[in-house]
Amino acid sequence: MASFQLDIVTPEKTVYSGEIEHFHAPGVDGGFGVLARHQPMLAALGIGRVGFREADGTERTLAISGGFANVSGDGATILAEAAEFGDEIDIERARAARERAQERLDNRTPDVDVERAQAALGRAFMRLRVSGSE
Amino acid sequence: MATLRQLRTRVASITNIQSVTNAMQLVAAARMRRAQEAIAAARPYAQQLDRVLQRLSGMESLSHPLMTERVIDRTALIVLASDRGLCGSFNTNSCRHAFNAMSLDDGIMAVGRKGRSFFRNRNCEILNDYEDVFRDLSFASAITIAEDAVNRFLSGEVDRVMLIYNAFVSVAQQQPVSEQLLPIAPREGEATGVYLFEPSPEVLLETLVPRHVNFQVWRALLESNAGEQAARMRAMDNATKNAGDVIEELTREMNKERQSSITLELMDIIGGAEAVAQ
Structure with missing residues (x-):
């Protein structure tokens, strides 16, 4: 199979x-x-999971916090403000982040930024799923 | 003239100072190397982000609130300085640069304790200040500062945001620079050709612009951090050398003092011996 x-x-x-x-x-x-040989493309990415197969057949997954995929003739680039492979994720920290975000959403006070808390919750969920712990 | 004992104590205390400045120099050198590596590690992201921005700037008729110029009534200046001193003229350089550029009703966003006290002493309005950003530098701090700036710009509190910091030119040179953070200066576009946009260019721009601002702040933080360590390294190198000079001089004086006291004692003995012989 062609690689890039x-x-x-x-x-x-x-x-x-x-x-x-x-x-x-x-x-x-x-x-x-x-x-390989995809049409040049610029795509916006959400919070989620990026998976790829290396030329030797190894499958790898990582969690990203949103960004871009830029595909051009000489290859592809993914830009993310944060990206972690499953085995690098600090599960304890992700759990703590999830609980913090959940609590902020459960006990809403006027100064809670709902959008931000939801985004934090989404990121924590994604990291836990990619790490394979839940 | 100081006594022998006084001179000895002074030499001992300056030797202590010298070992402290020497240790600080070594620590600063190690931190500077790490800071330079961090600058290098950010480069691929910078290039890619730039390519994306160019690609989108090639589109006509795209606009974004953070790219819209306004009549400038009030500017916010983000000034990067350090939390700790003993780094030569590093803090004075960026703070003075900002102070000379600002007008009366402009506000300061001070990063680092030294910057905050500089502007507080001069009765400038401090909109916000950040401490301990450089101790454990992470991208999250850049996001916090950038979001604060974006909110002030969008709410109309300020019409322009400038970023003032010491650029890391080389180990021996840090150059204070000011860059416009907001509104984002328009950029030469690149012909797009057959390019697929997913979803629309408008949504892509919406995603890109805040990230671009975050990254500009991040880059400045990295440069300033490397510059701070380089400045401290040089300041401590000078201090170590000066301490060496002072020790040398005091030792010479100490030897002279000892010699003259020996001479005096000898003359006493000789005088005594002669008196006995007569």
């Missing part, structure tokens, strides 16, 4: 860089998959 270059970058580091066969990503209007 994928880079996953965050402001803090390059999370992944390598040859892959395909990847799928959580577009804001629904998930999509990309194979």
Whole structure:
């Protein structure tokens, strides 16, 4: 199967860089998959799971907190403000974040930013799912 | 003239100072290396984000509230300084640069304790201040600062946000610079060709713009952090050298003092011996 270059970058580091066969990503209007020689594309990503198969057949999954996928002739790049592979996720921290967000949503006071709490809850859920703990 | 004992105590205390400044220099050097690595690690993201922005700027008729110029009544200046001193003229450089550029009713967003006290002493209005951002630098801090700036801009409290920090030119040089953070300056677009946008360019821009602002703040934080460590490293290097000079001088004085006391004692003995011989 034809392979292409994928880079996953965050402001803090390059999370992944390598040859892959395909990847799928959580577009804001629904998930999509990309194979080699895809048409050039710029897509907005939501909070969710990115999965890809490396050229040697290994399947890998990571959680991202929204961003972009930029597909061009010389490969694809995923830009995210945060991206973590399943085995790097701190499960305890994700659980704590989920509980904090849940509590803020349950006991709403006027100064609770509902949108932000919901986004935090979504991120925590996604990280727990990708880490395979729940 | 100081006594021998006084001189000895002074040499001992300056030797202590020297070992402290030397340790601080080594710590700053290690932190600076890490800070430089962080700058390098952010580069791929910067390039990609820039490509996305160019691609979208190529589209006509796109607009965003954060890209709209207004008549400038009031500016907010985000000034990056350090939390701790002993770093030479690092803080004075960025703070003075901001102070000279601001007009009377402009407000300050101070990052770092030293910046806050600089502007408080000069009775400038401080809109907000952030402490301990640099101790454990994470992207989350950049988001907090950027969101604060965006909210002030959107609410109409300020019409422009400037970012003032020391750019890391080299280990020996940090250059105070000011950049416009908001509104985002328009950029030369790139012809898009056959490009698929998912979903619409408008929604993409909506996603991109806040991330772009977050990243500008992040980049400035990284540069300023590397600059701070470099400045501290040089300041401590100078201090260590100066302490060495002072120790040398005091030792010389101490030796002279000891010698003259020996000479005096000898003269006493010789005088005594001669008196006995007569």
